[in-house]
Amino acid sequence: MxxxxxxxxxxxxxxxxxxxxxxxxxxxxxxxxxxxxxxxxxxxxxxxxxxLSAIPELKTVEVTTEGIRIGAGVTLSELRRHPEVQKHWPMLAASAAVTGAAPIQNRATLGGNLCNASPAADNAPVLLAYAAHLEIAGPNGTRLLPYEQFHLGYRQTALAAHELLQAIHIPFLPAGSRAYYRKVGTRAAQAIAKVGIAAWIHFDAGQGIIVARFGLASVAATPCLLPMVSHYLEGNHLKDVRESTIREKVSSDIKPVDDIRSTAEYRLEVTSRLVWEAIHDAH
The missing domain is CATH 3.30.43 (Uridine Diphospho-n-acetylenolpyruvylglucosamine Reductase; domain 2)
Structure with missing residues (x-):
């Protein structure tokens, strides 16, 4: 036993x-x-x-001068209702609110959602878009790892033997930032994502794009970014962005597969449309 x-x-x-x-x-x-x-x-x-459910250090949420530190054991229910998360990191409140039903959210933790390493994890795209860092504790102390380096392959993470995810750090966003989150599933609720997307876009005063980060779920073996899309957009002006080029860059960034939930063709089409929607409708 x-x-x-x-x-x-x-x-x-x-x-x-x-x-x-x-x-x-x-x-x-x-x-x-x-x-x-x-x-x-x-x-x-x-x-x-x-x-790990009885460890108080894993259940704290702390807002600092640089951003927010979320203990790995904080539940999704706490995050969706937290006033500072809603105000400064609304995509995280939104993704927490669509991760399963209320009873799941009452028990599920942000750290668990990441360490489970599902390519369809609802909160992963948000943390990629927000450029989050992970605080990892182990026998040699703690280390900070950019979240985009955490997923090494299907269900594989950068956690070494005898290490634990301790907290998630998300920075404050600069003025002029806009956010967009969307989960596409078979139903409006309690469905595994066919495509999940989160976008952080930083515009200057003249609608020039300074930063564009897109986190995706359910389009690859791991949650992923869209680096070619970001490279195309950053330094470009919104009026000069072409939908055909967005589609081309999306096709270069992701190679989705057919599975029980959807097809590769559908995922490419939806991702391209959502990226286009994000850069025009993010708020």
């Missing part, structure tokens, strides 16, 4: 983690993805469950 460990502090969790057998432990917090996977996937030989 597997052992269940529930540390009360981050240091205790890291000490326990350092002693656990490699590949034979499972991290759990809200459990909304892990427990489903246990039922639907081939059973793993788990010797120890490490439950």
């Amino acid at each position: 597997a052992e269940w460990l529930r540390p009360r502090h981050m240091n205790e969790a890291l000490q326990l983690l350092a002693e656990l057998p490699a590949e034979r432990y499972q991290i759990i917090s809200g459990g909304t993805d892990v427990m489903v996977a246990q039922q639907l996937s081939a059973p793993r030989d788990i010797a120890v469950w490490l439950d």
